Amino acid sequence: MRIVVTVKYVPDAAGDRRFSDDGTVDRDNVDGLLSELDEYAVEQALQICENSEDDVEITVLTVGPEDAKDALRKALSMGADRAIHVEDDDLHGTDALGTSLMLAKAVEKAGYDLVICGMASTDGTMGVVPALLAERLGVPQVTLLSEVLVEDGMVVGRRDGDAASERLEAALPAVVSVTDQSGEARYPSFKGIMAAKKKPVESWELSDLEIEAGEVGLEGAYTVVDAAAERPARTAGTIVMDENEGGRQLAEFLARQKFI
Structure with missing residues (x-):
């Protein structure tokens, strides 16, 4: 069985994230x-591999700049078998629709039985790429799963809601996405980190996927950022020195804010 896991290289949430001029x-x-x-x-891909009696090959796939190889190396050190990096100067500014096009072309070129995605990226947080990818591939989608199993040519999963859990299944090939409740990700071992250096990483350009530059990047984007402003600095709160007037001042504050 061939599993393709789509991954993304994102800015560190703890860093000072900003928009560029474009x-x-x-x-x-x-x-x-x-x-x-x-x-x-x-x-989840690694767990499926460990629980399967058949041979399973796990390919990690990313679209992004040169530094995106760091994301692939992390996934390879966790235990994935090979990696594919789609990199091209014309990718800059690609939105979710363009990303799904490139991923679909790359997945088809790599060959697959199951595609596994995260529920969303931690930078864009749109959560739409798994569904777009399944539509472009023309295969079933089973999204937001807390548990994933593959058995008898079917992918079976559990989706947890606020009031109930659903059991969902689809025939392979299929696309699934998993939530952060699906199981803690393993930490790469030293052996895994060293082994990752010898695993193959292929680099593909748009021409390898038969995609025109105008279909992706800022030129082909359906969504763009028109304007952005920094979050206002946090201001000091009002300190009330209670001299038998604290209750009244609190009530006046709540009234001004229309809470009461």
């Missing part, structure tokens, strides 16, 4: 890393 995320002045939510997808 409305895209500034990736040059902040450290990046493998999206935490994609680590759960890698973990």
